[in-house]
Amino acid sequence: MSGIIGKKIGMMTVFEDGAAVPCTLIEAGPCVVTQIRTEEKDGYKAVQLGYGEKKEKRTSKALQGHFKKANTTPKRKLAEFKEFTTDFNLGDTIKVDDVFAEGEFLDVSGKTKGRGFQGVVKRHNFGGVGQTTHGQHNRQRHPGSIGACSYPARVFKGLKMAGRMGNTMVTIQNLKVVKVMADKNLIVVSGSVPGPKNSVVMLHK
Incomplete structure (x- = not known):
C-alpha cells in the first residue's frame, strides 16, 4: 500500500541522542477499502480508502450504496492511493503498520489553517x-x-x-517516521504537518 488517511492529533517532543526533536502525532487509520480501480475498467490502478465514521442520515443515497458494496459503514473521508503490488478486496481493513515502519520517510498532505483576508x-x-x-x-x-x-x-x-x-492543500515531503504504535493506530513523524488539530491528512510513501 502506498499511503493511508489519518487525523492530526498535535505536536510533541521526542528526545533522540540527547537532542529534542519536534514531532507530530497522527492517528493513521484504520482505513477500509471502499473501491478498487483497475486498468481494464478505469484506465489506471488504485485503491480507494475510507476513514472516519459518518452518520448515515448525513450521507447521500448514492454514497450509502457505495459503502454497502464494500460492506462497511459510511466514512467521513475518501481518498485514492496508487497501488501496484498487493491485491486487496472490498472491505479489507488497512492499518498503519501495514503501510509504514519506523525509520522510513513519508510525505504528508493536508489543508493549511485559513487566515482569512x-x-x-x-x-x-x-x-x-x-x-x-x-x-x-x-x-x-x-x-x-x-x-x-x-x-x-x-x-x-x-x-x-x-x-x-491559507486554506490550501500543502504537501510536506521527507518526514521521518520516528515511532509507530500499531495497537493505538498512532504514528509519530518528525517536523510539522499542515493543518489545525483534528484535521484530516494524507500520508504517502
Whole structure:
C-alpha cells in the first residue's frame, strides 16, 4: 500500500541522542477499502480508502450504496492511493503498520489553517513599518504602486497583493517516521504537518 488517511492529533517532543526533536502525532487509520480501480475498467490502478465514521442520515443515497458494496459503514473521508503490488478486496481493513515502519520517510498532505483576508505584510512578508514597504510615507503597511499610468492601464496578473491566505492543500515531503504504535493506530513523524488539530491528512510513501 502506498499511503493511508489519518487525523492530526498535535505536536510533541521526542528526545533522540540527547537532542529534542519536534514531532507530530497522527492517528493513521484504520482505513477500509471502499473501491478498487483497475486498468481494464478505469484506465489506471488504485485503491480507494475510507476513514472516519459518518452518520448515515448525513450521507447521500448514492454514497450509502457505495459503502454497502464494500460492506462497511459510511466514512467521513475518501481518498485514492496508487497501488501496484498487493491485491486487496472490498472491505479489507488497512492499518498503519501495514503501510509504514519506523525509520522510513513519508510525505504528508493536508489543508493549511485559513487566515482569512490578509494584507501584503502578513501574506507576502513585505517590509512594513520601519522598512517602509514600497516608499509609502504615511501608510507603512500598504503595498505601494501596483501599475503604470495610461499604459498598460491595468494591473498585471500575479502581483503580490492582499487577498485570502491559507486554506490550501500543502504537501510536506521527507518526514521521518520516528515511532509507530500499531495497537493505538498512532504514528509519530518528525517536523510539522499542515493543518489545525483534528484535521484530516494524507500520508504517502
